[in-house]
Amino acid sequence: MISARFIKSSLIYTVAGALPMASAIILMPFYGKYLSAELFGALSVYFAFSLLVQIVVTYSFDASLYLNFHEYKHDPKLLATFISSAFNYILVVSGAVALLLALVGHSLFALVFTETELTFFPFGALSVVTAIFLALFKVNNSLLQTQSKPSQFLWLNLISFTMVAGFTIVGLVASPDTLWGPIGGKMIAAVASAGWVLFSIYRQFGFHFNWTLLRTTFSFNHPSLIYQIQQWVINYYDRVLLMLLASSATVGYYDLAIKCLLVIDFLLTGLNASFHPKVLGMVHQQSVKMSSVEINRYYHGLAGVAILAVVACIALFPPLIYFLFPESYHAAALLIPLAAVVYLLRPARLMMAMPFAALKYSKPLPIIYLALAAVKILLMYAWIPEWNVQGAMFATIVSYGVEVIVLFLVIRHRFSFRLNAFKLVWAPLIVGSVIVVGEKLVSGLPTWITHAGYAVVAIVLLFWVYRNELRVYGQRWWPK
Numbered sequence: 001m002i003s004a005r006f007i008k009s010s011l012i013y014t015v016a017g018a019l020p021m022a023s024a025i026i027l028m029p030f031y032g033k034y035l036s037a038e039l040f041g042a043l044s045v046y047f048a049f050s051l052l053v054q055i056v057v058t059y060s061f062d063a064s065l066y067l068n069f070h071e072y073k074h075d076p077k078l079l080a081t082f083i084s085s086a087f088n089y090i091l092v093v094s095g096a097v098a099l100l101l102a103l104v105g106h107s108l109f110a111l112v113f114t115e116t117e118l119t120f121f122p123f124g125a126l127s128v129v130t131a132i133f134l135a136l137f138k139v140n141n142s143l144l145q146t147q148s149k150p151s152q153f154l155w156l157n158l159i160s161f162t163m164v165a166g167f168t169i170v171g172l173v174a175s176p177d178t179l180w181g182p183i184g185g186k187m188i189a190a191v192a193s194a195g196w197v198l199f200s201i202y203r204q205f206g207f208h209f210n211w212t213l214l215r216t217t218f219s220f221n222h223p224s225l226i227y228q229i230q231q232w233v234i235n236y237y238d239r240v241l242l243m244l245l246a247s248s249a250t251v252g253y254y255d256l257a258i259k260c261l262l263v264i265d266f267l268l269t270g271l272n273a274s275f276h277p278k279v280l281g282m283v284h285q286q287s288v289k290m291s292s293v294e295i296n297r298y299y300h301g302l303a304g305v306a307i308l309a310v311v312a313c314i315a316l317f318p319p320l321i322y323f324l325f326p327e328s329y330h331a332a333a334l335l336i337p338l339a340a341v342v343y344l345l346r347p348a349r350l351m352m353a354m355p356f357a358a359l360k361y362s363k364p365l366p367i368i369y370l371a372l373a374a375v376k377i378l379l380m381y382a383w384i385p386e387w388n389v390q391g392a393m394f395a396t397i398v399s400y401g402v403e404v405i406v407l408f409l410v411i412r413h414r415f416s417f418r419l420n421a422f423k424l425v426w427a428p429l430i431v432g433s434v435i436v437v438g439e440k441l442v443s444g445l446p447t448w449i450t451h452a453g454y455a456v457v458a459i460v461l462l463f464w465v466y467r468n469e470l471r472v473y474g475q476r477w478w479p480k
Contacts, residue, residue, distance in 0.1 A: 101128055
């Protein structure tokens with residue numbers, strides 16, 4: 001039986017881990033009030049650049065720390081040496097990256113963003129500083145989870161969240177229509193948070209740098225780093241391409257639409273995190289690796305939740321955007337339906353990826369995601385000039401569909417899928433097709449009627465698909 005302490009700790013980690021996402025959502029109305037769509041588009045690109053630098057300087061120690069901690073935990077001296085060395089290595093890599101970008105950053109931005117006003121100095125440089133300190137903070141978060149310190153994890157993240165939101169809002173109010181507020185405010189919060197992290201690390205583990213010990217983890221770190229960079233390309237490079245092929249304002253309202261839908265991301269990611277360990281345990285106990293009825297129920301249910309969340313967000317967010325944001329952002333409301341369709345594919349993507357983790361079969365993943373990143377970039381280059389921002393969304397939808405197919409084809413010889421394809425694949429595809437066709441063909445009706453129609457189709461379909469399950473639950477809740 002799962003203990004109350006485990007449930008409490010899991011809840012704390014989930015809530016605290018969602019604070020950066022919550023910060024992005026909470027700050028959106030302030031961005032809309034104090035920044036033009038053009039400036040917000042530029043801010044989105046700087047944030048994406050900062051995240052890429054953060055991935056590089058973190059060097060996957062946020063992931064490998066868990067493995068090494070349990071390997072060395074029975075030798076406190078060796079564990080302290082490794083943890084302190086890991087943080088010092090991140091500082092060394094950070095210094096090298098910062099020096100390199102200080103020398104070539106201006107030329108790099110001038111080469112990439114030829115038709116825009118984005119420059120490396122000052123905001124690109126400030127974004128690098130933010131990335132370095134956020135990397136230290138992220139690795140410390142991983143360490144606190146590994147050490148099973150949920151209270152400290154919660155308070156540290158809550159304080160950091162408060163500082164990011166507070167400094168950003170103060171900066172926006174004090175200096176509207178500039179990027180000094182959001183970029184400078186986030187940098188100050190990151191420096192303060194990471195400063196406390198370094199003080200705590202050195203006080204607890206001392207100051208060490210053992211190169212031989214660090215090298216033992218690089219066989220894991222290097223492929224993990226490549227994978228994380230590939231994921232950045234898949235998830236964030238669309239902002240860069242839209243900046244190059246469209247305009248800053250387009251990036252601004254596109255990013256607003258994406259951020260509005262983070263609530264779906266949080267919901268699906270949280271639910272998956274709650275049952276993923278159980279699924280891995282079930283697979284581990286099987287002699288023949290396959291998707292059982294019990295495993296299927298989790299992902300079938302997740303598909304139903306995704307459908308309901310998508311149609312709910314399509315109905316909710318467009319009127320909120322019209323109400324809360326100035327006219328320059330209103331184009332984001334028109335993007336919400338297509339942007340939401342992407343999440344209909346999430347349950348199938350998670351299920352196809354699950355066997356790779358359960359079987360510890362990660363060798364083909366870098367090649368798979370390199371190919372998927374290339375597919376998405378090529379599609380965006382082809383479709384953005386033709387369909388503008390909708391081209392980026394169609395490229396994302398198609399590339400995620402290709403991901404599901406490729407993952408299935410690669411793993412099917414090692415893992416047998418026996419599932420209800422209609423629940424996991426066809427029902428989400430039907431709802432997604434209705435939304436795409438509705439956005440393209442139904443233009444004479446008020447949007448609220450069209451969006452209500454999506455909800456009706458989704459609810460009727462779900463009642464039919466899950467009719468047996470609903471009958472069983474109905475008999476439990478209202479026995480004769």
